[in-house]
Amino acid sequence: MVNKNEESGSRVIISVLGQDRVGIIAGVSQILSEHNINILDISQTIMQGIFTMIMIIDMEKSSIDFARLKGLLQQKGEEMGLRIDAQHEKVFRYMHRI
Amino acid sequence: MFTIQEIIETIKMVQEENLDIRTITMGISLLECAHENNKIACTKIYDKITRLASRLVPVGEELEREFGIPIVNKRISVTPVSLIAGASSLEDYLPYALTMERAAEEVGVNFIGGFSALVHKGYTEGDRRLINSIPQALAETERVCASVNVATTKTGINMDAVFHMGRVIKETAELTADRDGLGCAKLVVFANVPEDNPFMAGAFHGVGEPECVINTGVSGPGVVKKAVERVGDGDFGLLAETIKKTAFKITRMGELVGREAARRLNVPFGIVDISLAPTPAVGDSVAEILEAMGLERCGSHGTTAALALLNDAVKKGGAMASSYVGGLSGAFIPVSEDEGMIRAASEGALSLEKLEAMTSVCSVGLDMIAVPGDTPVETIAAIIADEAAIGVVNQKTTAVRIIPAFGKTVGDYVEFGGLLGRAPVMAVNKFSAEDFIKRGGRIPAPVNSLGN
Numbered sequence: 001m002v003n004k005n006e007e008s009g010s011r012v013i014i015s016v017l018g019q020d021r022v023g024i025i026a027g028v029s030q031i032l033s034e035h036n037i038n039i040l041d042i043s044q045t046i047m048q049g050i051f052t053m054i055m056i057i058d059m060e061k062s063s064i065d066f067a068r069l070k071g072l073l074q075q076k077g078e079e080m081g082l083r084i085d086a087q088h089e090k091v092f093r094y095m096h097r098i
Numbered sequence: 099m100f101t102i103q104e105i106i107e108t109i110k111m112v113q114e115e116n117l118d119i120r121t122i123t124m125g126i127s128l129l130e131c132a133h134e135n136n137k138i139a140c141t142k143i144y145d146k147i148t149r150l151a152s153r154l155v156p157v158g159e160e161l162e163r164e165f166g167i168p169i170v171n172k173r174i175s176v177t178p179v180s181l182i183a184g185a186s187s188l189e190d191y192l193p194y195a196l197t198m199e200r201a202a203e204e205v206g207v208n209f210i211g212g213f214s215a216l217v218h219k220g221y222t223e224g225d226r227r228l229i230n231s232i233p234q235a236l237a238e239t240e241r242v243c244a245s246v247n248v249a250t251t252k253t254g255i256n257m258d259a260v261f262h263m264g265r266v267i268k269e270t271a272e273l274t275a276d277r278d279g280l281g282c283a284k285l286v287v288f289a290n291v292p293e294d295n296p297f298m299a300g301a302f303h304g305v306g307e308p309e310c311v312i313n314t315g316v317s318g319p320g321v322v323k324k325a326v327e328r329v330g331d332g333d334f335g336l337l338a339e340t341i342k343k344t345a346f347k348i349t350r351m352g353e354l355v356g357r358e359a360a361r362r363l364n365v366p367f368g369i370v371d372i373s374l375a376p377t378p379a380v381g382d383s384v385a386e387i388l389e390a391m392g393l394e395r396c397g398s399h400g401t402t403a404a405l406a407l408l409n410d411a412v413k414k415g416g417a418m419a420s421s422y423v424g425g426l427s428g429a430f431i432p433v434s435e436d437e438g439m440i441r442a443a444s445e446g447a448l449s450l451e452k453l454e455a456m457t458s459v460c461s462v463g464l465d466m467i468a469v470p471g472d473t474p475v476e477t478i479a480a481i482i483a484d485e486a487a488i489g490v491v492n493q494k495t496t497a498v499r500i501i502p503a504f505g506k507t508v509g510d511y512v513e514f515g516g517l518l519g520r521a522p523v524m525a526v527n528k529f530s531a532e533d534f535i536k537r538g539g540r541i542p543a544p545v546n547s548l549g550n
Contacts, residue, residue, distance in 0.1 A: 013100075013105060015105060015106075015109055017109075041099060043102055044102075045102055047102070047103075047106060052102060052106060054100075054102050054105050056099065056100075066163070066164055067160075067163055070163060085109070085166055086166070087164070087165055087166035088164045088165055088166075090165070090354060090358075091108060091165045091166065091167065091351070091354065092100050092104060092105055092108055093100075094350040094351065094353065094354040095104075095108055095347045095350050095351065096100060096104045096107075096108070096347075
C-alpha cells in the first residue's frame with residue numbers, strides 16, 4: 001500500500017553524519033517542531049566509526065518550504081560540526097524499491 | 099521503510115563516488131520557425147527557445163536541492179537547423195548559430211545542440227549551406243554544438259559527406275587553433291544518429307519528436323567502479339550481475355529526475371539515456387572500471403571484451419530501471435574527458451586502432467581524440483569512414499569527434515578545461531587513404547542477412 005503522503009512526496013529523509021555528541025537529535029528535532037514538521041521514524045547507528053542518524057519526516061503541514069528547511073539543517077550542521085542533509089524520500093524509493 | 103544501509107549507500111554514491119545526473123536536456127521543435135526571411139526566422143527561433151526553456155535551469159536547480167543529487171548540466175536540443183534555415187535563401191547560416199547562442203545565454207544553459215544536418219543519403223541545399231557554415235559558427239559561438247549524420251544502416255555511407263566533414267573538421271580546428279581547436283569538441287560526425295540523444299555535442303531534436311520534450315542522461319562510472327572493486331576476484335557472472343544491479347540504481351535516478359523535471363515543466367518525458375558518461379574528475383572514469391576488472395591498463399588486450407561485458411550489463415540494468423530508454427545508451431569512451439583514458443593514451447597503452455575496436459562494442463565512437471595538426475584531410479575523412487562502417491554494419495550508432503591540434507604533434511596535449519578535459523595528441527597511421535576517399539559517391543547499404 002502506498003499511502004497518501006508517500007504519493008504526494010511530502011516525506012523527506014534527513015541524514016546526519018559525523019562525530020557523535022550530545023544534543024544531535026535535540027538540535028534537529030527543535031528545528032522540526034518549531035516548524036510543525038512531524039517525525040515518522042528515527043534510527044541511528046555507528047557505521048565504520050561514523051555516527052549516522054536517519055530521520056524520516058513528513059512535511060505535509062510544515063510552516064516552511066523544503067529549501068528553507070534544508071538551509072536551517074545545514075546551518076545547524078555547521079554549528080555542530082556535522083553533515084546534515086535533507087532529501088526527498090522519492091530518491092531512496094526509486095533507487096532501492098522495485 | 100528503508101534501512102540505514104540503503105540510505106547511506108545512496109548518500110555515498112553522490113558524496114564519494116561522483117553519482118550525478120549529467121544532463122537534463124530539453125528538446126524543442128523549431129519546424130514552425132522556418133521562414134523565407136531569415137531575420138523573421140531567427141526572431142521566431144529566439145522567442146520559442148526562450149519561452150519554452152525559461153524555467154529549465156530553475157527547475158533543474160530545484161530538483162538538485164530536493165533530491166540532493168547534482169544535475170551537472172541543463173541543456174537544449176533543437177530541430178536540425180538545416181531543415182529550418184533551408185527555407186531562406188541565405189548562403190551563410192551564421193546568424194542562426196548566433197541566435198541559438200543568444201537564446202542559450204538568455205535561459206542560462208551551457209550548450210545548445212542542433213546546428214545539424216542529416217545527409218546520410220544526400221544533401222539538400224540547406225544541408226550544404228549549413229555544413230559549410232559550421233567552422234565559422236563554432237568559432238564565433240561558445241554554446242552552439244553541431245552534428246552531421248553521414249551514414250545509416252539502411253542507406254549506407256555518404257562518402258561525399260564524409261570527405262566534406264574531413265575538410266570541415268580541419269577548417270574548424272584552424273579557426274579555433276588559438277583555443278587548441280575547441281570548435282572541434284563541439285562537432286560530431288555520426289552514423290545511425292539517434293534523434294533523442296540528450297548528450298552534447300551530438301544532441302538534436304529529431305523530426306519524429308514532439309513539440310517539446312525532456313530527456314535525461316545519467317553519469318556514474320565512479321559508482322560502477324566501486325561496485326566492481328567490491329566484487330574482488332569473483333567470476334564474470336558475479337561481475338556482470340553486480341554491474342547490472344548498480345546500473346539499475348543509477349538509472350533510477352535519471353528516471354526520477356527526468357519524470358519530475360517533465361512534470362514541473364509541463365512537457366512530456368522522453369527518455370533516459372543510460373550511457374555511462376565519465377568526467378575528468380578522479381575516480382569518475384570508464385577506463386578505471388575496465389582496469390578494476392583486472393586489466394593493467396585500459397587499451398591492453400582484453401579491453402574490448404571487458405568493455406563489451408560492461409556495456410551489456412549497463413544496458414540490462416538500465417533497461418529495467420527506466421520505462422523509456424533511448425539516446426546513445428552505452429558506455430562512453432571519450433579520451434579527453436576520462437582521466438583513465440588520458441593516462442592510458444599518454445603511457446602508450448591505448449592506441450587509436452584499439453579505440454576503434456572498442457567502439458564496435460559500445461557507444462559511441464572515437465570521441466574527443468586529439469591528432470597531430472598536420473593530419474591530412476583525407477586521413478581524417480578515412481577515420482570517419484572506418485567508424486561509420488562499424489556503425490552501419492553493426493546496426494549501431496557510431497560517431498567521430500576528433501580534434502586536429504594545430505602546431506602540435508604526438509606527445510603534446512590539448513587543454514579545454516572543465517568537462518571537456520584535456521587530451522594527449524595521438525598518433526595516426528602515416529599511410530595515405532587519399533585515392534580511396536576521393537572516389538566520391540556512396541558506399542551501398544549492407545545486406546542484413548548472411549550475418550557474419
